[in-house]
Amino acid sequence: MNAIIASTSTIHGSGYLEYLKPVLKEHFKYAKSILFIPYARPSGLTHDEYTAKAKEGLSFLKAEVKGIHTFEDPMQAIKSAEAIFVGGGNTFLLVKTLHDLKLMQVLREVILKSTPYLGTSAGSNICGPNMQTTNDMPIVLPASFETLGVIPFNINAHYIEEDPNSRHKGESRRTRIKEFQNLNRINVLGLKEGSWLEARGDKITLKGDLDAVWFEPLENPKVLKPETILEC
Amino acid sequence: MNAIIASTSTIHGSGYLEYLKPVLKEHFKYAKSILFIPYARPSGLTHDEYTAKAKEGLSFLKAEVKGIHTFEDPMQAIKSAEAIFVGGGNTFLLVKTLHDLKLMQVLREVILKSTPYLGTSAGSNICGPNMQTTNDMPIVLPASFETLGVIPFNINAHYIEEDPNSRHKGESRRTRIKEFQNLNRINVLGLKEGSWLEARGDKITLKGDLDAVWFEPLENPKVLKPETILEC
Numbered sequence: 001m002n003a004i005i006a007s008t009s010t011i012h013g014s015g016y017l018e019y020l021k022p023v024l025k026e027h028f029k030y031a032k033s034i035l036f037i038p039y040a041r042p043s044g045l046t047h048d049e050y051t052a053k054a055k056e057g058l059s060f061l062k063a064e065v066k067g068i069h070t071f072e073d074p075m076q077a078i079k080s081a082e083a084i085f086v087g088g089g090n091t092f093l094l095v096k097t098l099h100d101l102k103l104m105q106v107l108r109e110v111i112l113k114s115t116p117y118l119g120t121s122a123g124s125n126i127c128g129p130n131m132q133t134t135n136d137m138p139i140v141l142p143a144s145f146e147t148l149g150v151i152p153f154n155i156n157a158h159y160i161e162e163d164p165n166s167r168h169k170g171e172s173r174r175t176r177i178k179e180f181q182n183l184n185r186i187n188v189l190g191l192k193e194g195s196w197l198e199a200r201g202d203k204i205t206l207k208g209d210l211d212a213v214w215f216e217p218l219e220n221p222k223v224l225k226p227e228t229i230l231e232c
Numbered sequence: 233m234n235a236i237i238a239s240t241s242t243i244h245g246s247g248y249l250e251y252l253k254p255v256l257k258e259h260f261k262y263a264k265s266i267l268f269i270p271y272a273r274p275s276g277l278t279h280d281e282y283t284a285k286a287k288e289g290l291s292f293l294k295a296e297v298k299g300i301h302t303f304e305d306p307m308q309a310i311k312s313a314e315a316i317f318v319g320g321g322n323t324f325l326l327v328k329t330l331h332d333l334k335l336m337q338v339l340r341e342v343i344l345k346s347t348p349y350l351g352t353s354a355g356s357n358i359c360g361p362n363m364q365t366t367n368d369m370p371i372v373l374p375a376s377f378e379t380l381g382v383i384p385f386n387i388n389a390h391y392i393e394e395d396p397n398s399r400h401k402g403e404s405r406r407t408r409i410k411e412f413q414n415l416n417r418i419n420v421l422g423l424k425e426g427s428w429l430e431a432r433g434d435k436i437t438l439k440g441d442l443d444a445v446w447f448e449p450l451e452n453p454k455v456l457k458p459e460t461i462l463e464c
Binding site: 010042092093132135136137140141144145167169177178182183193 | 240242243244245274276322324325363364365367368369370371372373376377390392399400401402403407408409410411412414415416425
């Protein structure tokens, strides 16, 4: 595997993908073209508009960025891609579209064959066994919640701790993840905005300057420091 | 219809159901027993434990509170209930269980026949046409996202405006609801903690001291004052 799995595309006070620039220069250095998958498209954007945004965000690279929606055969586009970027937005919409177009399996295969992959937010949520630790609203019903499973645990992107002064009674992120684990025996990584995973071969390393939070069923959550190796 | 549809069971600094006490005294005044539906059960609680909590929260009433899980035939329990309370927790879990046990239709029927109903949080989310504006995590996959449809719009419970000083890049509640409306032509009411709807006959009134936010597809959200009549 050769993947960058990022909590968010954008951190506060910085442009789209800007904080990842040095990482992506290295990650995509051999790619002449990058296949962009805009299916999670955020509010209001068309596939074209979202692809234009990705193009601009990656304009510091020499690679050409092409939207998968411009290919007649999206499955073939994935199979022959030199590199792949799955952008954020709504995870339900992304997963539904990948299942409807029968692309989940082929995407899994090329990632496991080490096609350089970048996922941000929803594009990172799909790397685990299922999408059931997303924060997104269920705006569509996917055929299945199963996702790529190229990493052996689920991601909770945009992870944030509850403000201890909050008067809000909605569940905290920790509570939600523990609820998930009452019913699913799957480990979960809470990945804060500004953190990413680097997956090279079988080694998955926590990157960025921030701690992450590791949840195992029936265990108390553990704080992980940057450079922690999650699988090897 | 004769329903109280509340954003939350509990407001900051107050006990379970406490802020609704005067409303519920009136609402349930003729009920000798109340059927409690604990299927959304929050983290860690058993159906028995959650029912005990509901019993305690409603102990100011004379009515006996019975959990639906203690009945051999839950469909019959709903049909013959004098009053019904569906508690909060996880909306996916609640909706999956109601569909799996084929209880959605019968619950709809008794509510439309004016059996006094109380919903809090997840128990309120299910009153609209579908559950797709829940904030909850998809910890299980329901057979369908369709819900009771006893009111003609969706609820977003625990509605909260984004902190304008937030540095977090996850979507705001407004953005999520507008994303839902890009794909679904359904109106949505953002109901803050401490607000509830009173549905009597065909009249639905916003109650409590707080504003609510009304979302129509393709329109800017509108702020609604307490005592606004939503349907008549």
